[in-house]
Amino acid sequence: MTAPRARSGALLVARVVFHTTLLAALPFIVGGLAGFFAEVSQVSETLPRLIERASVVLLPLLVVQGVCVFVKVRRELSLTDAAPSARAVLESVLRHTRVMTDKGLGLFFGALAAVVLSLTLKFAELGIIAVLGLSTLYAVVTVGVLLSTFVAQRFEERLAARGGIIGREFVPVVVESGESVEELFHFERVPVPWGFVVQVYQRLPARLATESRHVVGASVSMRRVTLARPLHRTPRGDYRVPPASVAFTDLFGLTRVAIAQAAEARLRVLPRLYPVALASAPRTLAPQEGVLSVLRRAPTEDWFRVREYMAGDDTRRIHWKLSVKLGHLQVRQPETVPVVRRRVRVVLDNYLPAAHAQGEEVDLVLGDVLDRLVELWISLARALSERGESVQLAVATGDGTRHTETLELTRGAQPRLLELGSRVQWQSATDFHEVGDALERGQLMVVVTARFLPLPPLPPPSAGTVTWVLLPVSDEIPTALPRRAVDKVLAFFTQPFAPGAEENALLASAQRNNARRRLETVRAHTAHLTAQGSAAAEAALRARGEPFYRVSRSGVAYLLG
Template identity: 30%
Template sequence: MLSGLTIRGRCLLAAGVAAGICALVLDERDLLRVSAFVIALPLLALFLAGRVRFGLRGRRRVDPPRVPVGSPAQVELHLTNGRLPVEGLILEDDTPHALGNRPRFRLNALRGNGARLDYTVTPSLRGIHQIGPLRTWIGDPFGLARYERELTDRSRLVAIPKVFELSGLPPGSGLGTGENGTAKTRAGHGNDDSMVREYRHGDDIRRVHWKSTARRDELMVRVEERPWQGGVTVLLDRRSAAHRGAGADNSVEWAISAAASICLHLDKHGQQVRLLTEDGWPLTRDAETFDDGQDDAVLDSLAAVRPSPQRDLFCNRDPGEGHELIAVLGKITTAGVAELTRLRPQESHSLAILLDVPAWGAEGSSQDVHEAAGQLRGAGWAVAIAEGPRTPIPEVWRRLCHEVPAREVAR
C-alpha cells in the first residue's frame, strides 16, 4: 500500500506519526491536529495518484509490422484517461538498441478524450524486435507519491533482410525451364520425410523428437512431411566461425541477404525453393505446401536466423537431394569442400557463391577462397566469388549465371 510513496512522502509520514506520539505524551491538542494533517497529506497524495494510475490506458500500432533493414516504420501510441485529468505526464517506450534511442515524451495535460503520439523507428539490424512496454511515471504535485505504470504490452517489428532485384538464370539446369527435377536420380540418398517444430498443448507425447529437444533445450515434436520432390535447394552457411565483421556489416548478413534475393528470384520464375542451413535444418518447408505468402515465409524465417556455433561444415546426406543446389558459403576449408561435394551426384547441377570472408574484417583478401573455388570447379560446380562487403549481390549473381561448369566445357 505504501510502496508508492517517495522518500519525501515517507519522511513526511514518519514525521507526522512522531508528532502524533509526542502530542499524546505531552497532551498537546494543537500538535495532534498538525500531526493528523501531516499524516493525511501523503496518504491523500497516494490515493489520488493510485486512482490516476489505474485510469490510464494505452495501445500501440506499428505500421508496417515488417520492414526491410534500413527502412522506416511508424509507431502510433494512443492514450486514454479516466475521469481525473493528468498533468505533466512523462512516457517512455522501450525500444532495442537496433531501433535507435528510446523515445521519450512529456504531456502537459491528458484529458478524458486522450492523446495520440507518433514516432519513427528505422531498424539497423535484421531480426524480430520487440517494442515496449510503454512506461509512465505518475506522481502528485508535491512529489509525495509516485507510481511506475506499464500502459501497453510489447509489439513485434520484423526487420527482414534487404532483397535485391536479380536478373538472369544459370545455364545448364532446370532453372526457369519448367523442369522440377523429379525424374532425376536421388543417388541413393533417402530423406527423413519429417521435420520438427515446437511442442504445442495437446500434441501426442509419443511424437516428441528427443534429439532435437536436447539440442534446442525445449520440447520439439515430429511433423510428418512429404519428401522433397525436386526443385532448387538454397543452402545458407551461417556458421559464426565462417564469417567476419560486426553488426550490419557482418559477412553473414551479406549471405542472408543474398539467400533471400535468390529464393525470391527463383520463386518468381515458378521454381519450388527449399531453404536449408549448413546443418541441414530447414528454414522453409516443401514449397508445394505454401500459398501466395511463400515470399513472406522465407523472409520471416531469414529475419529470425542466428549464427550457428558449429565450426565445421558437415553433411550427413546430399543437401540438394540429387537436384539443383545453390550454396551461399562463408569461409570454407579443403575438408569442408570435400564434405560438401562427396554426396553430390556428378550429373546434378551445383552452384556456389563464396564469400572472401577476410575482406569483411581487418585481414584483407585471402587466397584461400580462390583455392576453394578451384576445388569446387574441379568437382563440376559453377562458382562466383564475393570479394567484400561492397560487392553488389546482383553483380555476383550475374557472374554466377555466366559461369560455365567444367563438365559443360568438356562437352
C-alpha cells in the first residue's frame, strides 16, 4: 500500500508543479537545453532582453494566477472542519489550476517544439510562432483562472437573479424499449462572459451509448435556446441521470472553467410484452406437468359463452352449429367461464455475485441478458393471468431493508407490471431460493432464470410444485464484431470525429481503445463462463425431476420446450 500511495503522491506533486511553475518556466528550460546542443551564438546576445521582456509579460500573469488560486483554495478548505492534510491541499491546488483543455496542452507542447526547431534550424519564423502561441495561451489561462475565481463562484446566484434556467428533459419521458427518445437541453438568460461559450458535457449511462455535448454562445444571455439530440439506444431501465457539468470555454478551445452542475433528468424505458407458447410437453420425471400446462389449452377447450363474430376474432372459436341456426357467425368466449384458479408465484432469478458484477463493462455485456429475462418473466406472468391463474410476481431488490418486492397481477395491474420490470437490476444480496421461500399452502412456483453459476442449496424436489424456465445465456451474449485489416489501416489515417474535435486527440483515442479492449476482454470471459456454467446449471435442474422448460425464440414469441 505504501509504494502505490507514494507513487500517486509524487504524481500529484508533479502535476501541481507543471500547472503552476513549469507552465511559465518550461519554454526557457527547453530553449536552454536546445541551445546547449545547438549553435545559438547568433541569438545569444538577445537573451537578456528576451528574459526582461518575458518577465514583464509573464510575472504579472503569474502573480494574478497565484492570488486567484490562493483565494479559491483557501475558500474551499475553509468549508472543512478538520485541519486539511498536505494531500488535500495539493489536490485543491491542482483542481483550481488545471484549466487547460487537451487542445491547450497541444498548443503548449507545439510551441515548445517550435522553440527547439527555431534554435536548431535557425528558423526565426518558428520562434515568432512559438512566442505568439505561448503568449496567447498564458493570457487565456489567466482569464480562465480569473473567471473561475470571481464569476463561476457566484454563477448560480447570478443565474437565479436573472430568472435564467439550464434545464434538461427526455421526450418522451416514458417509452418502451427500442423507441426513439430525444434529450432536450433548455438555456434561458444564462450569463456568458464575452469571448466565451457555455459548454455542457456528460456521459449518459453506458447502456444508452450517448454523450451529452452541447455548446451555446452569448445568444442565450437574452433569449431561450433549446438544443436536442437523439439517444443512440433505449434499452429497458429506470435511468436517473445526475446533473451535467456546465463550463465556460474560450473561443479558441484552450481552457475550460467548470461553473456548475445542473440539469438532472429521469428516463423510464419499459420492457415489452411478448407472446409465450409451449412447444412440447415439459421435460420432467414426475407425473405432474406443472402449472404451465395451462398454456397448451386450445381455443376450443372449455365451456363457452358466445357473442357475434367481429373482424380479427380467432376463426377456431366460431360456433358453427349456432351460427347456422341464428343466420350469422357466433364465436365462443372461453375467458368468460370461471375455472379453478391456481395460485402461482413467478420468481425472477436476478442474482449475480459481486465478483461478476463489477464495472460498467459487465452491465454492457449482461444488460441485454437481463432485459430478455425480464421480458420473459412479465410475459409469462401475463399469459398465466390471462388463462385464469392467480399470479404473484416476486423479485429480489438487492436492498438491505427490503429484500423482496412482490406484485399481485390483478385486473388493471399491467402499468404496475411494466413499471416493476423497468426497475429490475442485477443484484448480489439475495438469491432466488430466498425469494421463493415461505410459499403459501397450495401455492405453486415458477422460477425464471438464466443461471450460469452454481445453484444455491435447494430443498428436495417436490412433484409439480416448482417449475423451472431456463433462458440460455449463451444465446444472448453479444458476439465480437470482426475487424478487417483494411479497417485498421483506415483507422490510422482517418479521424472518428469531426476535424478539430477534442475526441480526436491522442489521449482521448487511447482512452477509447483501452475501453474497447476492456469491454472485449469482459465479453470473451463472460461468454466462456456462461458456455460452461449454463450447461452445468441446466443439467442440475433437469436432474431434480421437476417440470423444466428451455426457452427459445420464434419470431417475436418466447417458445417453451
